[in-house]
Amino acid sequence: MWITAILFLILVIGDQVSKYFTMTMIDPKNPIEIGSFVKFQLVYNKGAAFGLGENFAWILVVISGVATIILGYLAMKNDWKHGKFNAIGVTMAFAGCVGNLIDRVLTLVGLRDGVVDMISFGPWNWILGLFGGGENTFNVADVLLVFGLIMLIIDYLFLYDKRARKYGYYSKRKES
Numbered sequence: 001m002w003i004t005a006i007l008f009l010i011l012v013i014g015d016q017v018s019k020y021f022t023m024t025m026i027d028p029k030n031p032i033e034i035g036s037f038v039k040f041q042l043v044y045n046k047g048a049a050f051g052l053g054e055n056f057a058w059i060l061v062v063i064s065g066v067a068t069i070i071l072g073y074l075a076m077k078n079d080w081k082h083g084k085f086n087a088i089g090v091t092m093a094f095a096g097c098v099g100n101l102i103d104r105v106l107t108l109v110g111l112r113d114g115v116v117d118m119i120s121f122g123p124w125n126w127i128l129g130l131f132g133g134g135e136n137t138f139n140v141a142d143v144l145l146v147f148g149l150i151m152l153i154i155d156y157l158f159l160y161d162k163r164a165r166k167y168g169y170y171s172k173r174k175e176s
Helices: 002-025 057-076 084-108 122-130 140-167
Strands: 032-034 038-045 115-121
Touching (some): 002 084, 002 115, 084 115, 115 122, 115 140
Antiparallel strands (some): 038 115
């Protein structure tokens, strides 16, 4: 449990520090570009992914809050001894969810203009452009949430049954 708590705090603090530095050091009109690969810029996103749901701030807070409760529950059950990959994934997803929830709540009470996004990845934007999308900007919490959820999917699909057999967990999935 203490490993989860320490990792969680490091990740959430890292996310909030990155957002603070972005708000204080990057001029929204003058982004920092590293070739056409990465751009650091200050963008306030009042919606969810890709700016969707801008007019539904309360609903986004409720959804984020429910997701935070679920991920927090799973994080409390982390098994670092037998399932490190799963534990890291849950903790990353939990920290990412909390990082963006903090921004959403601060936006609702008027202390921020939206979730602070700062990273724009050139190759990703190129792919989005093929489908008619524009530039996408994200933050550290988004990265934690996405990669944490990918790790959980990988764990469930490829590692859980093996771990369940080895350590005697009950598996509801049918044995092949």
